[in-house]
Amino acid sequence: MPSAPLSRRPLLLAAAGLPVLPRPAAAQPAADLFRVVTSQEINGLDPARSGYVFTRMQVLETLVGADDGGLAVPQLARAWTLSEDRLTWRFALREGARFHDGTPVTAVAVAAALERARGQSGLLGTLPAERIAADDGAVLVRTSRPFAPLLAFLAHYSAGILAPAAFEGQAVREMIGSGPYKVSRLLPPQRLEAARWERWDGPAPAIGRVSYLAAGRGETRAAMAEGGQAELVAQLAPETVERLRRNPRVAVDVRAIPRTRLIKLNCASPLFRDVRARHALSLALDRQGMAAALLRSPASTATQLFPPAMAEWHVPALPPLRRDLPEARRLLAELGWQPGPEGILHREGRPFAFTLRTFSDRPELPGLATAMQAQLREAGIDMAVAVVNSGEIPAGHRDGTLEAALMARNFSLVPDPLGTMLQDYGPEGGDWGAMGWSSPALNGVLERLGAVADPAERAALRGRASAILHEELPVIPVSWFDLATAVSRRVAGLAVDPLELSFRIAGARWAG
């Protein structure tokens, strides 16, 4: 093992009075075990709750998967067809697929699992499906209206297919999937161990055993990567990325993913009703500073809502969002805001003050909120920060008490962002989208997008939608999202999935 470069860690240890001695021989990990560390816990067996663990660990399979670009690829379904009327989908299954209890994966079992998943409140519940049934060895899904994003929905982890024996009534009692790895030990909410499923019908995975550990703290995850105690560490905290890059043991993969940190504003409130106020707020933000200092990724500075990674929605021609304090002040003055005591803007005797709700599930958010607080203060805006449970944001949206929220929105919740767009920026707004704002023009564009098939027209429509959101700013983009993953150099052939659908361990092998 090469000796580590001089780090500042010894400083901390020395400051704490601990001796820094030469390290002993590295602790040898158990052979043929691929250890995954992430932040997300295992909350139960039901795919609707913790499916992401089991699908990413390739224990659980969905009918279809998605490639890096979000296009559907075969998984349990080896092929599918869509009827003329674009209402009936027919999925042919892999013949040799077997559940981990040894029973074959039949169309009946798949249909039953999907039917049950629809009954759970969750994403699949919103599917406009009329009928899911087995038909002559294939799975038939009939929708009530043409529904293009169906494949994307079926790729979602909550649509994971469990064996009939996994259920006891409606409840999931055992994790019996059909993927290349079979659960050998489960210690919820922290740990999962799985081993190669010997009767897996695909190419046998090169790596025999896998384990999953949920470590909530970024520091812990970073230390595990640093100490060579994990082969894959997902969701690295930004401040640890730089350090890990210098670590010869791991390769750090940082890639933009279709997720954006943004401020949701209550556009119905007098503060933000005028689009100029929203622009002023946007102009007051130092996105570059935050991206550089807090996110450690200058490229993640958001210049518009959609990151370049979402090539279909990102419009390079849009004027980038920027910081311009004098312009922000000018816009606010135009709206009648005058500097008052302590430099806070006042209008008709009332200060420009509001509370921003955010949450610590994503550890960088409170820090960003604190940074923005100071930046807005320079423009004379008094923003308080409340770190709350994430549920307070949709709740506040519903009861109208929300003034502003800082959050991260995933546009590939289902691999096609259109579903998310419809949910967030429709006429009623959305819990994680616009609030008190609606644009007939945008509604028209989105409606058209669902019906049109011509690629050129679709591209134009998407560009139009992006432009409207950019102009109106119902939400203020702050930064795009980098997914940072550390992969041990002991591993080869592992490509990080930008959609976070799978860790893709089955396709990896040990290096050297």
Added chain:
Amino acid sequence: MSLIVEKLRIRGPEGVLVQGASFALAPGEPLVLLGETGSGKSLLAQAVMGTLPPGLRAEGRILLDGRDLLPLPPRERRALWGRRIAMLPQEPWAALDPTMRAEAQVAEVDRLVHRHGAAEARRRAAARLAHLGLQGAGRRYPFQLSGGMNQRVALAATEAAGAALLIADEPTKGLDAALRDTAGALLRAEAEAGRMLLVITHDVALARLLGGQAMVMLSGAVVEAGALPGLLEAPQHDYTRRLVAAEPSRWQDWPRRPPGRAIVEGNGLHKRLGGRELFGGLDMSIGEGEVVAVAGPSGCGKTTLGNLLLGLARPDRGQVRRGAWVAPLGLQKLYQDPVAAFTPHQTLGQGIAELRRRHGLAEDRAAGLLPRLRLQPALLGRRPSEVSGGELQRFGLLRALLLDPALLFADEATSRLDPLTQQEVMALLRECVEERGTALLLVTHETALAEKAAGRVLRLGT
């Protein structure tokens, strides 16, 4: 085998504490050091043992079998402990390990100091305990044994060590008369068995019991020395004379007075304590100007009876009636340990001032009482821990007298005092009875004292 002490002088930071004491000790003949608290007699014992408190320094010579101990390094002096010099602890119930059985505490000396086998050590310990009349007590813990039994366990452990020189510092402190006699006999037996015995005490009766030689110390100096009991029969020095005269058995009887109106009356009193019946169906009354003593061995319920009469405790059955004419604060008490009866957090003067304000008493009351109780006004500025036990007990009396009590309950009020001080405090109590007509309830384990002072003696637990 001998101990010779030559011109032993002990210096402290504030001057000389013991001025050139010399004596010699031979096997078989005890040496008793008599004197009051603070006379330096304990320092003498500590100098021999090598346990002087830090800051004190001994000069002169202490020859044990011809070897001078004073120049020896502490480690070598430690090595003598148990094997050559042993010290019988004060208050043996505190000197025994509360979590170890009695026999083990004796046997460990044989096993760990003298390296006998475990079985042999146990056998020896059992024999020693049996010899001291403690058959069957070896399996018990110190808290399950009486004070006297604990003292014998400690003696057995000391004996086991086998030192030729045995030092006993106030071995009868806190013991009642019967136990004191037993302890004296045991110590004398040690001397007769051929040990050198040095006993430090203020108890003249113990000295008489032990016999041998005696030295009387006063303010760090030896004022008189001689053989017992001759020294006590014909004391030369004034202090010795007073010491001897202070023995209660030599007191004059107090005048007997007819009791006046009843102050308190107890009828059919029953009381159990710790699962044991103290008394059942006891009748008792105290009249104006009367002196009543309650006597008996420790633990017989003397204090409890007094507390019942004062209303500080309730009887299980029976009732206590107080004379209608008695003022609400007309019953007062003097405590065995005066230090515990005062709050340590204020000066005596502050305490008295507070009492005066509370009850609206005239300012010169206390001032007038001070000379009567032979108390210096300067003492008022001190805290309870900064005056002597005798002085503090007189302050306790002063405090009670301010309230014109009809009855004073003196609960072993003089048992912790030096004989002379005891005599002095008792004399003051007598004056109260005679001049003010205050009734007195004396609780004491000293039969002689009870008989001299009281017109009526109630014996409990016999």
Added chain:
Amino acid sequence: MTLSSRRLLGGAMLAAVAGFALLGPLHGADPLRQNLSATLLPPGAGHPLGTDHLGRDMLARLAAGARLSFGYALLAALAAAVPGTLLGLLAALRGGWPERLLLGLADAVQALPALLLVVLVTAFAPGEFLPLYIGVALALWVEFFRISRNTAAGVLARPQVEAARLLGLGTGHILRRHLWPEVAALTATLFAFAAGTAVTTVAALAFVGVGARPPVPEWGSMMTELLPYHAEAPLALLLPALLIFLTVLGLHLLAGRERA
């Protein structure tokens, strides 16, 4: 070390922390002023103690934090000490069923995880300081109650109290002259620890996500905020700990009596 020199040392430590709190602002930096292009600077010119992850001046933040943490911690300890001690005295004096009731309550509260208490109380007003410390006080009062009740019960059994009663000196006198001086000595030591516990509990709360509202420079929250940067700026992480250490040790030495 003699008692008085220990006290002197303890007083000096507290004076140092207090002086820091008072003199820190003289440095002139705004504890809230950010500079995202000068984050996590080591100590140097302009920033004598460096900057934090948002480029805020550490000296200014620590000094402001001293006023907050120090003040609030003492307040929380006081809020626990006063009712706890009073209830303890009351229980010992009154005896009977109120005493049994209070003892049972204390037992039960003690068995309740203190963190749960604090989390529940703070959930009413997230990020506010007062509930945070009220929650801490709610958990801490039990120890004061116990110590004062046990001490008072011990004192009440002493002859000095019986004598005072016989002398017709009322309960007020017993409380003032007999119980209080004994209880106060122990309470003082406990107070030192309670104040320290308050600061570290708030830090622990901030760690599990129930802390002060940004951008308040409170020592515990500062440590939580700076924890991710432990490798880049270890000093910034340890400075608040150093101040807590001085406060706890100072209070401990000042309070005197040896007791854990």
Added chain:
Amino acid sequence: MGGLIRVLGGRAVQAVLVALLVGTACFLMVRLLPGDMAYRIAASRYGYDLVDGAAAEAVRQELGLDRPWPVQLGAWFGGLLRLDLGVSLASGEEVAEALGIQLGHTLLLSVTALLFSLLIGPPLGALAGLRSGGWWDGALLVLSAALRALPAFVVGIGLMLWLAVEWEWLPVAGVGGWREVILPALTLALGLAAASSRVARDAVAGVVASPFFGFARMKGLDDATAFRRHGVRNAAIPVVAYLGLQLVILIEGVVVVESLFAWPGIGHALVHAVLGRDIPMVQGTALVMGLLFVALNALTDLACWLLDPRRRAA
């Protein structure tokens, strides 16, 4: 024997009190919290990205959150009598089942931490007590104040970087084998030892100054023997008695340490349950923690009873 029964009986009463207080207090407080409970529960069920009004409404219907609160509370106590703690609102698991697993982990962690702390704290404290006023006495005071001043997460990170990353002796975090328990247990143990070393120091100083220790030396026992025979047991009594109170620190520390070291214990579960408004889980967790506290205290009572013959006789 009667003394022991009385002591343990007292603990049993305490256990019942704890159950009543914990159940009611948790329930009322969680109910009184601002914000909509259905949203919180839905958020912890499906992840915050997927919560919307519909999911919350479904939760509200499913769990009967519209029922009057006395009915809900009564239902919980009724279940408790049947040893049924209900079903987690968030995960849908049986609370008792989930706690069973978590409790095992927390017990393993706590007991290991307690053992470590006993190996560290009392011996160091005893050394200071033997020479009270000496240099080590002062150093230990400073050390224990430092450990008290450092929040557990800072100590934990330090140990993690030192023992796991720098030296690679131990796993950084996780659960599964015996090696994983060492770091979190050590973190907790240092905090505990900071306190127990002070108690041990005082106890030993007290024993050394006691007449019975002096008498043991005067009997001729050398210092080491005297301490072994008469010091250890007597000094151990207050230390063990104090352990009972210390357990509070332990249970507190568990929350932070479990979250830092990804240890699937009960403290971790408690924070999640409170943040997620999972009332049955909060009640169950707090109840188990409270009863754990009572049970461990009963154990220390028992230990004191065995150590101290005076208690056995009482």
